[in-house]
Amino acid sequence: MAAPLRRLLLSLALLLAAATAPGAAAAAARLSTSYYSRSCPRVEQIVSDVVTAKQQANPSTAAGTLRLFFHDCFVSGCDASVLVSPLSTDRSPERAAEINLSLPGDAFDAVARAKAALEAACPGTVSCADILALAARDLVGILGGPRFPVYLGRRDARRSDATDVEGNLPRTNMSARAMAVLFARKGITPREMVALAGAHTVGFSHCSEFAHRVYGYRGDGYDPALNPAFARALRTSCAGYERDPTLSIFNDIVTPSVFDELYFKNLPRGLGLLASDAALWEYAPTRVFVQRYADNRTAFFDDFAAAMQRLGTVGVKTGRQGVVRRQCDVLD
Structure with a gap:
């Protein structure tokens, strides 16, 4: 199926889903x-x-x-x-x-x-x-x-x-396209979805949630979307995660305890921890919002606040x- 047609079908799906959501x-x-x-x-x-x-x-x-x-x-x-x-x-x-x-x-x-x-x-x-x-x-x-x-x-x-x-x-291995359809069912737009994903600027994820990107990816490699040095560090830090399910890594390794726009700056650098994080940068319809928030903290904060208010009405x-x-x- 041609790319323009796929994009058109996705747009129609999002519009229909949003129309039926409260x-x-x-x-x-x-x-x-x-x-x-x-x-x-x-x-x-x-x-x-x-x-x-x-x-x-x-x-x-x-x-x-x-x-x-x-x-x-x-x-x-x-x-x-x-x-x-x-x-x-x-x-x-x-x-x-x-x-x-x-x-x-x-x-x-x-x-x-x-x-x-x-x-x-x-x-x-x-x-x-x-x-x-x-x-x-x-x-x-x-x-x-x-x-x-x-x-x-x-x-x-x-x-x-x-x-x-x-x-x-949403699952941590979901594509941005699949997430957009899921969020649209709740009446949330792709822009609001990306803004809400910015919550990953704080907190952590267990190694089991992204291990498939680090160990044995298509053989014995790691997901090429990951920064190579980051991937190697994750391999070391998560070694033994199957024996110790509590092993975890900060979602934002730069400023893990501060609510800021660094999560978005990390994505184009290959520092997105989860596959669903990296997917937001890889997918053109959501990449534009990632870039917007990476460049402008005020834009992120304004859109996050509005998205949280929208989420709170679902x-x-x-x-x-x-x-x-x-x-x-x-x-x-």
């Missing part, structure tokens, strides 16, 4: 930045205080909470269904799905602590879904990233099922569509 504007209309102004006026300060303390004690909290927010919103909407503990239900919840097993405990604990503080201040008022959205925003800011308004009023899910997860989350439940759970890890 619109961000319609969903946001049901939310408000002042939702708790009377019922719990200190909600933002309480969440901020709790997650700041948690981040200071456990510096991996920020990246983990960002990932937790994304995994929650992309499966059944931003409804805190990913927070449900397998120990609290007879059915396997989203958290028990294979791709969610590596979600960090610090992130779950940050939300649980914020919920406990809010239950003391405003019992039965603030949803776990709203807490997670606020926590993700606050932790980005703590690491030097943009701060932006969070629209509130989400309700928590009444169900959580591991079978809902498959096919709804599949939201409001009013009687959901509940306000008293405990985030237990279904009411």
